[in-house]
Amino acid sequence: MTRFLILALSLLSPGAFASACLIESSDDQLPIRLCQANRSIPDGLFEQQFCQPQIPDRSFQVQLLEACPSGAYGVCAGAHTEGVGYQQDIHYYSDAEDAPVLQAYCEQVSRGQWQIPSSP
Numbered sequence: 001m002t003r004f005l006i007l008a009l010s011l012l013s014p015g016a017f018a019s020a021c022l023i024e025s026s027d028d029q030l031p032i033r034l035c036q037a038n039r040s041i042p043d044g045l046f047e048q049q050f051c052q053p054q055i056p057d058r059s060f061q062v063q064l065l066e067a068c069p070s071g072a073y074g075v076c077a078g079a080h081t082e083g084v085g086y087q088q089d090i091h092y093y094s095d096a097e098d099a100p101v102l103q104a105y106c107e108q109v110s111r112g113q114w115q116i117p118s119s120p
Contacts, residue, residue, distance in 0.1 A: 019043075021051035022063045029058060033094045035068035039078065039087040050081075050088065074099050075115045076106035 025032040038046045053060045072091035079090050090112075092102055103114040 020065045026061045027059045035091040037089040041086040076112040079110035079112035
């Protein structure tokens with residue numbers, strides 16, 4: 001029993017219970033900082049596909065977290081990914097001036113609900 005428990009614990013990575021990923025640009029271009037909170041995406045798919053930005057000529061640092069940090073100026077709650085039924089909440093931190101464009105995309109394309117978090 002003890003040997004099984006040690007083996008099981010050794011298979012768990014620090015991100016095994018992550019339900020959010022913080023994505024921050026790590027290059028010299030326009031800063032990008034957002035966090036995706038998983039609602040209905042299978043964990044492995046969320047971490048290996050949804051948390052891996054695919055923007056040409058950009059580099060990112062991805063940190064798996066239990067929840068998105070506070071401080072977002074807007075959240076697209078219940079965002080759908082085109083072609084699949086999965087949902088996530090996308091928290092935006094980079095530039096609040098982008099809010100009108102992100103809100104329109106959230107509501108019209110992602111079929112989400114735009115929310116403005118209350119200040120702490």
